[in-house]
Amino acid sequence: MLNIKTIKQLRVDIKRWRMAGESIAFVPTMGNLHAGHLQLVQTAKQQADRVVVSIFVNPTQFNEQDDFTNYPRTIDADVEKLQSAGVAMLYMPEREEMYSCEVHTKVSVRTVTEIHCGASRPGHFDGVATVVCKLFNIVQPDKAFFGEKDFQQLLVIRTMVADLNCPVDIIGIATFRETDGLAMSSRNNHLTKEERRQGAYLYQTLCSAKQAVLEQQASFAEIEKTSLQALSEKGFIPDYFSICRRHDLRAAAIGDTQLIILAAARLGSTRLIDNIQLELIL
Secondary structure: OEEEOOHHHHHHHHHHHHHOOOOEEEEEEOOOOOHHHHHHHHHHHHHOOEEEEEEOOOHHHOOOHHHHHHOOOOHHHHHHHHHHHOOOEEEOOOHHHHOOOOOOOOOOOOOOOOOOHHHHOOOHHHHHHHHHHHHHHHHOOOEEEEEHHHHHHHHHHHHHHHHOOOOOEEEEEOOOEOOOOOEOOHHHHHOOHHHHHHHHHHHHHHHHHHHHHHOOOOOHHHHHHHHHHHHHHOOOEEEEEEEEEOOOOOEOOOOOOEEEEEEEEEEOOEEEEEEEEEEOOO
């Protein structure tokens, strides 16, 4: 596995692969890799000749400096996992490589970034869109792979790619879960033992809400209200619990069939997000 830190060297190796007629898949990460990340890598390997993984804890997508500082960094373990997974290249740029002293340009995807996580984390998705756009320009992959746990982020990236005519296919991969249903996330490392046990209830609440929607037990608004109350009773501090149209994440209405239920809530000091998809048959 090539371990690359500079854009200049990366482009030399990418050019060599391109001249050999090889296709390139890309998995951008912030490190602290878990089984969900490795599932992205394995899927990418099935669809391209070479897989590039990046590890970069992007400062511009954090709303709080402490959150950025405390983000778990496990580089040695990450390198070992990626080598075992058969990754062709690991790109780990320094901050100065990604951002010059003065940054005059940012990528801002309107509308879809103004709701849900975007409402409570202003500027977060600008940071995400900007760094992903930069990484796409650097690596120039044929395909890029993202987990569906961060579904709003996935939609932001798909929208950016469509609007800017980026020549990369975006592939979403189903959320990878622990045995009790908790969505795998680097942030789970911050949970205490008791919070980790409680954390599974977020997905259970999503499953219950999905069943209530499918069985038409109540209106969407009533199901959302009941779910928020249930999370509060289990010790969560909910941010939102929303039944949405999948294509734009706006509030679902009667007649919509392709739906997704999005949830975000704090458990102790840790903010968890999750979602569940469903289809209604009219």
